[in-house]
Amino acid sequence: MQEIRLALVGFGNVAQGFTQILAEHEEEYARKFDLRFLIVAIADPVRGSLLDPDGVDLGALLQASSQPGGINSLPGEHPDWDALQMIQSAPADALVELSFTNLTTGEPATTYLTEALRRNMNVITTNKGPIALHYDQLAALARLQDLHIGVEGTVMSGTPVLRVGRRLLSNAGIERIQGILNGTTNFILTQMETGQSYTQALQQAQAMGYAEADPAGDVEGFDAAAKVAILARLVLGENLPLAQIERTGITAITLEQVQAAAAAGNRWKLIGSLSYENGKFKGRVRPECLPISHPLAQVSGATNAICYSTHLLGDVTIIGPGAGRLQTGYAVLQDLIAFYCPECIG
Numbered sequence: 001m002q003e004i005r006l007a008l009v010g011f012g013n014v015a016q017g018f019t020q021i022l023a024e025h026e027e028e029y030a031r032k033f034d035l036r037f038l039i040v041a042i043a044d045p046v047r048g049s050l051l052d053p054d055g056v057d058l059g060a061l062l063q064a065s066s067q068p069g070g071i072n073s074l075p076g077e078h079p080d081w082d083a084l085q086m087i088q089s090a091p092a093d094a095l096v097e098l099s100f101t102n103l104t105t106g107e108p109a110t111t112y113l114t115e116a117l118r119r120n121m122n123v124i125t126t127n128k129g130p131i132a133l134h135y136d137q138l139a140a141l142a143r144l145q146d147l148h149i150g151v152e153g154t155v156m157s158g159t160p161v162l163r164v165g166r167r168l169l170s171n172a173g174i175e176r177i178q179g180i181l182n183g184t185t186n187f188i189l190t191q192m193e194t195g196q197s198y199t200q201a202l203q204q205a206q207a208m209g210y211a212e213a214d215p216a217g218d219v220e221g222f223d224a225a226a227k228v229a230i231l232a233r234l235v236l237g238e239n240l241p242l243a244q245i246e247r248t249g250i251t252a253i254t255l256e257q258v259q260a261a262a263a264a265g266n267r268w269k270l271i272g273s274l275s276y277e278n279g280k281f282k283g284r285v286r287p288e289c290l291p292i293s294h295p296l297a298q299v300s301g302a303t304n305a306i307c308y309s310t311h312l313l314g315d316v317t318i319i320g321p322g323a324g325r326l327q328t329g330y331a332v333l334q335d336l337i338a339f340y341c342p343e344c345i346g
């Protein structure tokens, strides 16, 4: 049985979802993959830090994370670490980086990932900032050290659009990618169809936890643009800087426009796309009024979808969650299995 020691930066929703998956399926993964995942270190700016080289008890960890005092209420060692100190000290094989997203600099996550790679850890992140902005430099460092980078959760959480696009469609000739890549905006547009105001719908999306801490990232299209940049780099092998992605959000779409479109059998959707134009791929995020027969027009609420238009297969559409505690935790798990049991994942 191979034991994989994990260090976690951040113990918020996604980390808790991932821990819950491990706690509930520990024996199954040991049996199926001959792998046991141990959480040996955590650094979270609010919930505290932890060091347990034998692997913390996952049930106790989950319980402690919801108690006052957080992780620091657990028995064991609680070094006074920040994330960087934890990475420099943790006896871990892989870093799971789940700190906040910064689409301007990619920091501090890029520094955490770089430091972990330098210290010979494989890395996984669900954080769009470092991957949209600095994937090439991180991938070069990983190659140099013969390490892996897992980024499945950066686009559509655990719905496996990156893995399918990169691996399973790489010989099908992808000519265009179109997607509903942001759940908050799709939820708002869906609610507006029922007569709810933009402001009410945004408040509901925030209350339900879909929206980013600063929802401007969602409604102005920055979040979707970061995902377009990641798809360009990872699926198409194209380096498309975020600043070169044409971007319009949904803030100018009115209730009247949404309802008029619905009455005419159409739907407004915020579409992120990559299309081949004048000899190169062009990246865009903009509201599009799609006929109801379009596969992406059928996708409502916070659900996401991606349509790969390919030369050999025609259109391949994948619909699924784009966010969520367990859903994004599942992306982390799949990346780990891909690192440590590649034959198990295809």
Ligand code: HSE
Pocket (backbone or CB within 6 Å): 181, 182, 183, 184, 185, 210, 211, 212, 218, 223, 322, 323
């Ligand atoms: N705020 C994002 C969304 C979360 O609404 O889709 C997932 O990236």
